[in-house]
Amino acid sequence: MFHQAEIARLQKQKELLVLQSDVRRRLLAVDWQRVRAPESWLNEGGNLARRHPLWTAVLAAGVGMLAVEVMRQPGAVAGVIGRLGRLGSLVLAGWKMFRGENDKP
Numbered sequence: 001m002f003h004q005a006e007i008a009r010l011q012k013q014k015e016l017l018v019l020q021s022d023v024r025r026r027l028l029a030v031d032w033q034r035v036r037a038p039e040s041w042l043n044e045g046g047n048l049a050r051r052h053p054l055w056t057a058v059l060a061a062g063v064g065m066l067a068v069e070v071m072r073q074p075g076a077v078a079g080v081i082g083r084l085g086r087l088g089s090l091v092l093a094g095w096k097m098f099r100g101e102n103d104k105p
Helices: 002-036 038-051 053-072 074-099
Strands: none
Touching (some): 002 038
């Protein structure tokens, strides 16, 4: 008797796990469709710009500098990207220093 009850309990648990797996698979498919949609990327970009206006302005300035340099000298893009990388690294180091992240182990 005990053996049959245990088998029945395990069978119910298996059915529940299969149903949960199906639900998660469908949710993943819905999320995948949302991520692939161009409207989702545009909305997320707009939301990101509203949440972080300073970073958006810095990024826009960097892209503008790169675009101007490309128009002036198409072969000098690597130098501009290097300068932007150094500037970004400097800004990030300053940000960490002022936030006190260097004190953490």
